Amino acid sequence: MSLRRRITLTICSIIIVLLVLLSGFIYTKSASILNQDAEIYMQSQLERAQESIDLRIRIQQLETEKLALDPQVMEFLKGNIKTYRMNSYLTTLMQKKNTQNKHYMDLFILNKEGTIITSTMPEAMYLDLSSREYFRQSALTGQTVTSDILIARSDESLIVITVSPIHNEAGITLAYAGTAIHAEFFSDTVKDLTLGKSGYFIIVDSNNLILSHPDKSLIATDAANTVFALPERLLSKDQWLQSEGAKKRIITNQNGFPELQLYKKMKSNRWVLIAMLPKVEVQEKSIDLLGYVILIGALVTVGAMMIGIYISNRISTPIVAITEYMNRAVKGNLMLRQSVADSIRSLREEDSLLAPEGSSLAHPSDEIGNLSRSLKNLKDYFASTISRFERESEELIKTSQELSSTIEDISYRTGNFISTLSHDLKTSITLIKGYVKGILSGIAKDPDMQKHFLQEIYNSTMDIERITCDILDSAYEAQWMQKLQLEAVDAVDFSQQLFEAAQHYILTSDRDFQGAYQCHPGQFLIDTVKIKRVWNNLLNNAVKFSNQGSLIHVAIEQQEDKVIFQVTDEGIGINDSEKEKIFDMFYRGQGMNTKGYGLGLFIAKSILEAHHVSLDFSSRIGKGTVFWFSLPISRDKS
Numbered sequence: 001m002s003l004r005r006r007i008t009l010t011i012c013s014i015i016i017v018l019l020v021l022l023s024g025f026i027y028t029k030s031a032s033i034l035n036q037d038a039e040i041y042m043q044s045q046l047e048r049a050q051e052s053i054d055l056r057i058r059i060q061q062l063e064t065e066k067l068a069l070d071p072q073v074m075e076f077l078k079g080n081i082k083t084y085r086m087n088s089y090l091t092t093l094m095q096k097k098n099t100q101n102k103h104y105m106d107l108f109i110l111n112k113e114g115t116i117i118t119s120t121m122p123e124a125m126y127l128d129l130s131s132r133e134y135f136r137q138s139a140l141t142g143q144t145v146t147s148d149i150l151i152a153r154s155d156e157s158l159i160v161i162t163v164s165p166i167h168n169e170a171g172i173t174l175a176y177a178g179t180a181i182h183a184e185f186f187s188d189t190v191k192d193l194t195l196g197k198s199g200y201f202i203i204v205d206s207n208n209l210i211l212s213h214p215d216k217s218l219i220a221t222d223a224a225n226t227v228f229a230l231p232e233r234l235l236s237k238d239q240w241l242q243s244e245g246a247k248k249r250i251i252t253n254q255n256g257f258p259e260l261q262l263y264k265k266m267k268s269n270r271w272v273l274i275a276m277l278p279k280v281e282v283q284e285k286s287i288d289l290l291g292y293v294i295l296i297g298a299l300v301t302v303g304a305m306m307i308g309i310y311i312s313n314r315i316s317t318p319i320v321a322i323t324e325y326m327n328r329a330v331k332g333n334l335m336l337r338q339s340v341a342d343s344i345r346s347l348r349e350e351d352s353l354l355a356p357e358g359s360s361l362a363h364p365s366d367e368i369g370n371l372s373r374s375l376k377n378l379k380d381y382f383a384s385t386i387s388r389f390e391r392e393s394e395e396l397i398k399t400s401q402e403l404s405s406t407i408e409d410i411s412y413r414t415g416n417f418i419s420t421l422s423h424d425l426k427t428s429i430t431l432i433k434g435y436v437k438g439i440l441s442g443i444a445k446d447p448d449m450q451k452h453f454l455q456e457i458y459n460s461t462m463d464i465e466r467i468t469c470d471i472l473d474s475a476y477e478a479q480w481m482q483k484l485q486l487e488a489v490d491a492v493d494f495s496q497q498l499f500e501a502a503q504h505y506i507l508t509s510d511r512d513f514q515g516a517y518q519c520h521p522g523q524f525l526i527d528t529v530k531i532k533r534v535w536n537n538l539l540n541n542a543v544k545f546s547n548q549g550s551l552i553h554v555a556i557e558q559q560e561d562k563v564i565f566q567v568t569d570e571g572i573g574i575n576d577s578e579k580e581k582i583f584d585m586f587y588r589g590q591g592m593n594t595k596g597y598g599l600g601l602f603i604a605k606s607i608l609e610a611h612h613v614s615l616d617f618s619s620r621i622g623k624g625t626v627f628w629f630s631l632p633i634s635r636d637k638s
Contacts, residue, residue: 144164505543
């Protein structure tokens with residue numbers, strides 16, 4: 001056998017053996033996990049079905065207890081309502097309950113001896129239920145009790161009854177309220193819960209009778225001789241009090257196919273809920289996985305054979321060339337008319353086994369030398385790459401630190417905003433509650449005091465409206481969808497209004513006013529309400545961040561085709577480190593004790609940018625700050 005074949009077979013054998021071992025291990029583990037997942041899914045569906053049925057039983061018990069507390073029932077027991085009227089009342093009540101689903105069969109009242117004294121069904125009147133286990137249990141414990149599946153004495157239909165004691169004000173039992181629902185209703189409760197393709201749920205009561213089954217002909221039949229038969233200890237009343245989880249077992253159905261069965265005790269009654277799923281469905285994903293493993297294994301085997309052939313050719317070609325060269329030398333051809341490299345090149349041309357045309361190998365026959373040179377080039381390349389990576393990583397770390405600092409700053413400002421906003425809202429709400437409580441309690445009997453209380457309530461609501469409408473809505477609009485109601489306004493009138501408003505506000509704020517005004521006839525195309533908001537914000541900041549008695553200079557002056565609006569204060573000024581942040585949302589200057597939300601300049605800048613105008617400023621610490629913006633003026637009235 002040639003060297004090429006031996007290498008090929010060795011490589012293929014190793015790969016195939018490893019593939020078989022690896023595939024077997026993966027399939028075993030995966031199949032086990034998939035089967036466990038299927039059982040977990042089945043158990044979760046069992047839990048859901050149990051919760052649905054327990055909820056349905058609890059609802060029926062609550063409906064029964066509600067009936068026991070019905071005032072009409074109490075009047076009937078006192079003899080104030082005739083029997084035929086009570087029967088009619090119960091019939092109307094049951095019709096309302098059966099509006100959507102006709103699950104209720106009867107509503108009735110039993111006397112203390114267990115005899116039905118009023119019912120929606122005439123044939124049920126005066127039936128003696130005193131021997132029934134559920135009635136005796138309710139009479140003994142004084143609690144609401146739900147029965148197993150029963151055959152109604154009135155019409156022999158399959159029902160489940162719930163009875164609840166009726167007590168008077170002294171706690172003495174006067175009678176018992178009862179409701180009866182059709183047993184098949186429990187099948188309807190779980191029919192919408194999927195369990196694989198053909199799985200289903202069964203309920204077996206404490207008498208080992210089938211209470212719920214997709215095949216309704218099996219309801220009320222004995223489960224003892226079926227695949228649903230349960231262990232006797234599970235049905236024992238003593239054992240029932242012990243808490244047990246879901247139990248699993250494999251059974252064979254009537255067609256001879258294995259099925260996985262999970263069963264669990266119900267919480268609300270001595271019933272057992274059973275989930276059935278064919279074993280083939282549990283293993284369906286495992287079988288699909290096996291098919292994929294076989295397919296992938298076949299593809300990998302073919303690939304292994306091709307790889308083996310390729311590697312063997314790459315390994316054997318230089319060896320074959322050397323061997324051929326030595327054989328020629330031994331035969332006497334000592335002139336070495338061609339080198340080993342020439343022999344390899346000739347083999348490459350014939351069999352296309354070596355590198356393609358254009359390969360830049362300094363010494364094609366020196367594989368180790370070529371490998372050494374390639375490793376050196378690779379080392380140089382890696383060194384260059386590592387150096388570039390280190391530079392880029394340093395830049396990335398720096399950028400991430402800056403980003404982290406920005407995020408922390410935004411988070412801090414947002415937290416301060418929320419804290420301030422929450423405090424203001426709580427303060428207004430507390431004031432409203434206090435004044436309303438004073439009015440309700442009668443403290444404010446004097447009309448003047450009541451009027452004062454109502455005025456304070458109104459002021460607090462206006463504060464809340466200002467916060468929600470003026471601040472929050474304005475901030476949202478400024479950030480996301482700044483909309484302008486543009487209108488052409490007289491420049492002289494509008495500028496004069498702003499100038500006079502500034503003068504009045506500054507003088508009433510205990511500040512000295514100094515102003516300069518110049519505006520020629522023309523028109524502004526602006527949203528007047530929002531431009532006024534910008535102007536008021538600049539004035540408010542000038543007053544807020546300056547001392548009483550200081551000078552505030554207001555200038556409205558025209559320069560060519562635009563009007564400059566400028567506010568200058570002698571306040572505390574702005575630090576150089578804060579100048580890039582003052583227009584950010586929620587930003588407030590460090591060390592500021594003045595009240596605010598950090599939204600004013602953000603909203604003002606957004607409004608002006610929507611008008612295609614910039615808001616500029618200059619400031620010096622301890623000297624004051626100047627804010628200004630300009631509006632284009634047009635002399636063309638059209």
